[in-house]
Amino acid sequence: MAGTEVTNRQIIFKNYVVGWPKESDMELVTTTKKLELREGQKDVILKVLYLSCDPYQRGRMRNAVDSYIPPFTPGKPLDGYGVGKVVRSNDPDFKENDLVEGLVAWEEYSLGFKLSKIESDVVPVSYYLGALGMAGFTAYVGFFQVCEPKKGETIYVSAASGAVGQMVGQFAKLFGCHVVGSAGSAQKVDLLKNKFGYDEAFNYKEEPDLDAALKRHCPQGIDMYFENVGGKMLDAVLLNMKVHGRIAVCGMISQYNNEVHEPIYNLNITVKRRLKIQGFLQSDFIHLKPEFKKTVVEWFKEKKLEYVEDIADGLEKGPAALIGMLAGKNVGKQGIKVADF
Amino acid sequence: MAGTEVTNRQIIFKNYVVGWPKESDMELVTTTKKLELREGQKDVILKVLYLSCDPYQRGRMRNAVDSYIPPFTPGKPLDGYGVGKVVRSNDPDFKENDLVEGLVAWEEYSLGFKLSKIESDVVPVSYYLGALGMAGFTAYVGFFQVCEPKKGETIYVSAASGAVGQMVGQFAKLFGCHVVGSAGSAQKVDLLKNKFGYDEAFNYKEEPDLDAALKRHCPQGIDMYFENVGGKMLDAVLLNMKVHGRIAVCGMISQYNNEVHEPIYNLNITVKRRLKIQGFLQSDFIHLKPEFKKTVVEWFKEKKLEYVEDIADGLEKGPAALIGMLAGKNVGKQGIKVADF
Incomplete structure (x- = not known):
């Protein structure tokens, strides 16, 4: 052989x-x-x-x-x-x-x-x-470690039905947050609402004014933003962050094929709102991998998660x-x- | 009376x-x-x-x-x-x-x-x-709390001879950091080097390419950026931040009189470098005020600080x-x- x-x-x-x-x-x-x-x-x-x-x-x-x-x-x-x-x-x-x-x-x-x-x-x-690989682990450490969530807070997730986003939204619901997501088609928005349990969801491609869309779906503002896309979405989110809000920057997929990145205009708001913007990689949290696998397998066994x-x-x-x-x-x-x- | x-x-x-x-x-x-x-x-x-x-x-x-x-x-x-x-x-x-x-x-x-x-x-x-008022306290909490400094790290301070910046630089030297600053005139750069003890200093108005200037003055990269100015400076600093770098956003004075803020293009770097960008106000740290006054009065008494x-x-x-x-x-x-x- x-x-x-x-x-x-x-x-x-x-x-x-x-x-x-x-x-x-x-x-x-x-x-x-x-x-x-x-x-x-x-x-x-x-x-x-x-x-x-x-x-x-x-x-x-x-x-x-x-x-x-x-x-x-x-x-x-x-x-x-x-x-x-x-x-x-x-x-x-x-x-x-x-x-x-x-x-x-x-x-x-x-x-x-x-x-x-x-x-x-x-x-x-x-x-x-x-779910049990890099994407799920990224969601796990991004939400539980980087976002520093508190029960009852509002989290907004972009690319919310993606490999990472669908897990973030479900972790946040299990934790006791109010969960809002956006995605790029009616089918994905339907998944957010009817499969992953998001409280609010919208199709960003149908929103000419992202700031207005966020104000409609997060009227109390955003405590945590799980950032997957960058660009115009990030700029609109900044305007809607609450005081002491946290932005976990997982990725900026809207920018990966641009040689010059879209500009961000609203960073000045970080001071008066005391925002924390934190880029992260799952590989920096590798010590949590066993805990992640045990927890998430258990949640799947208990039918608490979909993927x-x-x-x-x-x-x-x-x-x-x-x-x-x-x-x-x-x-x-x-x-x-x-x-x- | x-x-x-x-x-x-x-x-x-x-x-x-x-x-x-x-x-x-x-x-x-x-x-x-x-x-x-x-x-x-x-x-x-x-x-x-x-x-x-x-x-x-x-x-x-x-x-x-x-x-x-x-x-x-x-x-x-x-x-x-x-x-x-x-x-x-x-x-x-x-x-x-x-x-x-x-x-x-x-x-x-x-x-x-x-x-x-x-x-x-x-x-x-x-x-x-x-020095012992809001500016000094802002420098104190921004450096010791928000920057999370470690001995031997490099800090870069913009508006480095200003009310806050001159204190940040001196705190960082006392703590054991390598301290680099920029300001807007030869007179200010002279103060940075010869009065406040900055290791490196430059006049940003004489630098057509801020990225190149930072690479020259911080060849090993920047662990901490004490952000006072925003705009083009922030964009250039982002390119020079080291992995796990921290940006303490105290203010963005270059933008305060603009109705539309200057764009930032390099935020995507926050992911691969795992940067933390943290806006803060001294008023959120008011419990540290007595410690601040006691410490800084003592340092002035010991001639460890200039103002x-x-x-x-x-x-x-x-x-x-x-x-x-x-x-x-x-x-x-x-x-x-x-x-x-």
Whole structure:
């Protein structure tokens, strides 16, 4: 078995991208691969089952030297979070057929990094891309740690039905907050209200005046803003923040494909309202990961949480899925199914 | 004595101001006033000795309904922080000839509010407008509380020789930070380097590229930014903040006379650098005031601190002094001397 050769399709990153990425910036290639473990290395080879599409991956298409994560390498496969089944292992912590989550390349058979075993069958394994993966953990630390929530406060979430947003809204409801969200289609607004339990929701694309929309949906003002989009939305939110309000900056997806970012005019309000604007990455809170998994699995078991996914079927759909997610075409967490168990 | 009538010159606020205030937006009038205490009230009447010119007063010239402090009333004197001598008192805490600091109107004889006695003669009483007044306390809580400093970190201070900035820089040096400041003239830069002990200083008006200037003066990046000015400076600073940097937003004086604020383009960096941007007001930390006074008086006694003031001589100079301060014409803390002891 040691040298078994398999067909290994990959999605190759062709070159750095300026502006909106196109499908032709990536390429599906068919290669072969020997399922061989390197001697003296704790290698684990996975059969990849699911891949995650995340907004931070847009940043990795830029040749940026100062980011917290290196850019993709032109000519090599993309990589990111994924779920797989162990097919070869030199690592005593993992054995054949274990289901694991972690970092993998966008290919059918991949070395895995920073792996952990999926122990529970309470939720579908694909949830480890989102609800129980980086997105859910981002929501968890962003809400419970960065927002510093108090019961009864109002939280506003943009991109509220997305991989992160849907979890933030539900965590906030479970915690006892008044929860308001926005998204970019009637279908997503319906999910916010009727599936995720948001108290108020609106379609930002139908609001010519975002400040007025926020005043209508948050008439008492906003205590916490979970920032996923940036740009005009952030500027309008600033005007509606209450004294001592907190803005947890998770991302600014509306800006990722702009070479010059949209301007923000209302930052002066931070003084009189004593606002805290805090950018964060889930990786700075990694010590809370075990608590997060235990808590969230339990909440799913108790039927306290819902999760909506948008899974593209087949590795070849990866480039379109990733680009579509950046444009908000996905409904819920965007993933790619690469193979059956 | 009860009904003694005195000549009482006042500076009247004429009407709300759009754009840059002009001297003609204020008016010197000569009235008379009976030094009478209202029955059943804990009134204290002061002979005003010094008045403070502070940037927040520009905000009070705007008819804003949502500020933390009400606007000035057209037709009435301006008001603000000041130092005075008690001439009449119904309040058992204050007796005639006590020196006090607190809130007063811009006139020669004024009711005082939120007064405290000046107990120490370690520093000139005028310092209670600045170093030991609101400006010094703002510097104290902004640096020690909001910036969350660590020894050896780099702090950058804008408006660094101003009423607040000169204290921030000296507190940071005493604490063990590397301190960099900017100001708007060669004379001010000289003060930063040779009086306040800044490690690096530059004249921002001579820097066509603020980002390049910051890279030159803070080659390792900025851990803490004490923000006094806003606008282009803030945008350049954002690019130079280190991971986990903190921005304490004390004010944005460059924007106070703009009806539309200068845009900020670089906020997206808050995520990857995990920046905290925190607006604050000294009034939220009032429980630390006694500690502040005790500490700072002690530091002055030990000759560990310097303070530079720019005191206009005569109440009639008040309007020009206030407007000049908004334009950065002052060198050090801007005050107005109204009377001798």
